[in-house]
Amino acid sequence: DKTKVVRDDDVIEIDSEDLTIGDFVILESGDSITADLRIVEAHNLMVDESVLTGESLQVVKDNKIIDKENVFLLGLSGGGHMALLMAGFCPEYFKAIGAFVPITDHVKWSAENPHYAPDIFACCDNDPEEMKKRSPISYLDSAAKANLKIFHGKHDPIVPVSQSVDYFNLILEKHPEASVYLDVFDGGHEIDMETAEYWIMSQYKKKNKTAVTG
Numbered sequence: 001d002k003t004k005v006v007r008d009d010d011v012i013e014i015d016s017e018d019l020t021i022g023d024f025v026i027l028e029s030g031d032s033i034t035a036d037l038r039i040v041e042a043h044n045l046m047v048d049e050s051v052l053t054g055e056s057l058q059v060v061k062d063n064k065i066i067d068k069e070n071v072f073l074l075g076l077s078g079g080g081h082m083a084l085l086m087a088g089f090c091p092e093y094f095k096a097i098g099a100f101v102p103i104t105d106h107v108k109w110s111a112e113n114p115h116y117a118p119d120i121f122a123c124c125d126n127d128p129e130e131m132k133k134r135s136p137i138s139y140l141d142s143a144a145k146a147n148l149k150i151f152h153g154k155h156d157p158i159v160p161v162s163q164s165v166d167y168f169n170l171i172l173e174k175h176p177e178a179s180v181y182l183d184v185f186d187g188g189h190e191i192d193m194e195t196a197e198y199w200i201m202s203q204y205k206k207k208n209k210t211a212v213t214g
Contacts, residue, residue: 001016001034002014002016003015003016003031003035004025004028004031005023005024005025007023011026016034019034019035025037071093071094071095072094072095072096072098072200072203072204073086073094074099074100074196075098075099075100075102076100076191077100077101077102077103077158077189079100080099080100080101080150081099081102081103081104083097084102084143084148087099087139087142087148088136088138088142088143089142091142091143091145091146091148092145094146095147095204096146096147096149096203097146097147097148097149098149098151098196098200099148099149099150100150100152100191100196101151101152101158101159101190101191102136102150102159102163102167103135103159103163104136104137104163104164105135105136105137106120106124106131106132106135107131107132108163109159112160112163113158113159136167137166137167137170140171140174140175141174143171143180144178145178146179146180148178148179148180149181149182150164150167150180150181151192151196152165152182152184152185153185153186153187153189153190154184154185155186155187155188156187156189157188157189158188159189161184164182165182165184
């Protein structure tokens with residue numbers, strides 16, 4: 001493999017095996033990282049770490065400092081569905097997760113909403129098992145480890161409030177100590193950003209999970 005480096009104020013291409021301590025490496029889209037490097041400057045850098053971790057998602061890398069103890073996730077509708085999936089896949093990544101009007105069970109929702117059913121079947125190759133794999137309700141044990149709050153309008157015409165109620169009840173039945181909460185509000189398929197912001201800020205300074213509603 002070849003690598004671009006800066007030496008004597010010139011950009012040159014060398015064999016990767018000739019890299020040495022002190023070299024400044026220039027990476028562009030599609031380049032392989034051939035050595036352990038420290039990022040000095042980056043612009044919209046994303047790295048495919050699947051060779052190391054097995055994860056298929058690209059990871060954003062830059063030289064900014066973030067507060068890893070205060071990472072929050074908030075989603076609405078499809079984003080709420082994904083927020084619950086993240087709670088099921090990697091709850092340890094987030095200080096708190098909020099999901100507004102989420103889909104929790106694709107099998108059930110396809111029967112409840114005929115308008116969207118063809119899209120669900122198409123995305124899942126008409127396979128009920130695939131629909132279950134994409135449903136947050138399949139990952140309750142892991143989601144119970146998250147600091148999680150679900151918000152759902154009781155008049156939601158698109159995703160029935162029962163989607164969130166059933167999910168919440170199943171978690172509490174299996175894990176009554178879980179820091180998982182449900183807020184059924186007087187509304188529909190929507191998000192109240194003032195409520196969402198207030199809840200996130202209320203979680204910001206918490207050091208540990210508590211048994212107090214978020």
